[in-house]
Amino acid sequence: MPQHRALGPVVVALAYLLGSIVGLSLQFPGTQISVFWPPNAILLAALLVTARRYWWTHVAAVLPAHLLVQLGMGITLPAALVNFAGNVGDALLGALIIGRLLPQPRRFDQLRAVALIVVVGGLLVPAITSLLVSGVFAWLGLTPDLWLSWRLRLLTNALAVITLVPPIVLTFSPSAWAWLRALRGRGAEAAVLFAVLAAISALVFLVPPAGPQTPSILLYLPFPLLMWAALRFGLVGASLSVSTLGGFALFAAVRDRGPFATSDPVENATSLVLFLLVSGVPLLLLAAVMNERESVDAGRRSIEMLHGAVLGSLRDQIAVLDRDGVIVEVNGAWRESGGAAPGAHYLEEWKQKAGDLGYGVQPMTRGIESVLRGERERFQIEILPAHSPGIWIQLSAESLPHTEGGAVLTVTDITARKQAELEVRERRSELAHLTRVATLGELSGALAHELSQPLTAILSNAQAAQRLLARDQPDLREIRGILGDIADDDRRAGEVIQRLRAMLRNDEPELVPLDLNEVVHEVLALERSDLISHRVVVLQELAADLPALRGDRVQLQQVLLNLILNACQAMAGRPAPERRIVIATARDGDFAQLTISDRGTGIAADALEQVFEPFFTTKRQGLGLGLSICRSIVEDHGGKLWASNNEGVGATFHLTLPADDGVSSEAARA
């Protein structure tokens, strides 16, 4: 609850005293009927802007003021106390109910607060308390007519509440100062307004009528001015203008002048107060509605400012498109980059520009159009624009989540990221090459054998042919056979050299359609001699329905080569007949799966993942990079590589690689 220390109990007591004096001075001549009774309204306003735990200080402070005035007027102590109970009851009950129904933080310039003040504080609560007070007076025999007393007390209280409470609580709420600031520069208008209002009020209420009766039409004369005050100066303007009007009306009425000065003072008071209530209440509500609209507008303006500041601070180029692709808004970075201006049709401009530069725009325009049509939330594309070499940009379109549709386009310079990615790829490819060379080094003996076999056959065949040719009648059929064999062996040696060269070269990885089974064959051909000399038997269980892959042949060969060599090394301690590797391939949905199982020593349970970490090795020789490179190669291909231990002996390495979209193994081979 807001606490206003400034509005101390003393100030409240003084205001109460003053209000009582004013109320007493506004009595119809010859009666004790006040047409305007401010003390209750002043106390209510004070309670509304004070924390509940300090209410008692206000109530205690106004008691002496109350008694001072009422006893001074000659009212008996019991009657004065009943009056006090009624006044305090009005204020306490009103403040309690309004406080309960008004959401925090309290804004007294809003429609809800004004309506609560009018209905609860001005009518409902005074109706109840007036009934009780009048009832007590009737019981004490102090008032002849209970209902008349009730009516007058209710009306005079209501008038005080609607004219006094809103301006007082507004004065002690933050918006009061905003109102004063808004008034700056409009002081002249306010002065003119209130001068004219005062003049017209004087004309209506003070100038003696020309005829016997004041034409009631005159009473409507102030209304345009009241509206002016409410529309241009809000709640405070409305309250002040009603107070001004009321002031003249009361001033006239108590002097028995003006339209409300007829024969019966009670009826006069009633109609005067009703007149002021009827003109004041709608005015206050209208002002509150205007205020509310203004604060909504202010909220929207501040959101727009925030939005503009956020857009402007972004370094990416941003444009907002409507559902037809017309640019609605752009940020500073977009403008500086020379992008199309608001109002332009983005896609048309882009097609034109791209057409001039001569590159395809289909995927991009289609993507943006699909976002604009609401077919997807987001579209993103990375482009290497032809007109700015070496610069990578990312263009993304995100649909706007409101009914009118549209999209936000963001253009980001991603050159740095692309370069970093490229560097990482290059480093990894270099590392893969180095480990490949090292692996082949391990195989050099076996590879020498692989070459010496065909060379031996060629040499022996050639020397046999030489001897045959030296004979008188050379066996030409045999020689023809020899030459055929020589050609075949030469080809075989050539293939070995080709494979070696491919693996030793440091080429850029190249994605081509591949059959995983074929890669297995190629690697086994390279490793044949090594497997024989290690006395390892390889069983192949290759699936015929394997999906085709897309990958770099050499890198995948390297992975298999590594896994097979590891399996051989893991089995080195086993007796020769137990050294067996099973290589199996299978189709697993859209993946090709390969497993390599050995009957070796297995892997420690806590090292199943560690073996893929760089520099993890159990061998005396070797860097420990093999499996970590294997995994990164497989992951670069969108696949997975992991290890598990077999139920019996040894370990199994599992490899899955994604299929090349829908192309069958047969097609890849073709």
Place this chain on the structure above:
Amino acid sequence: MRHRRLRVAVVDDEETVRRALGRFFAAAGYDVETYASGSEFLDAAGENRPDCAIIDVHLTGLTAMDVLDRMVEAGIDLPTVVVTGRHLPGVTERALAAGASACLRKPLDGETLLHAVTTAVHRAERGGKR
């Protein structure tokens, strides 16, 4: 002796090598028999002993060393020339220790091979019981 045609056995698991060596020895005036594995050769040599055997070190199944050991066990005493495509350290020493007359490296030059065979055979004849 000089006019008798010598009979050699070639043991290599690779068919092209086997065929080429067979042709070479035939062209050089030898009788040749070829075997794809050590056990095949051992079976045949028990009954019909050649004058010399040329055995590849890296055979699938029994290796050349295994074959030499089995020959000693089975009392098959004949000169052998071991050939190897891989130059692993110690192979020559082990082959000679196991009873081979010579250890040659592939690719084989015909003349060297013929020389090794005749040397082995002569040495066996000079020191042998035959």
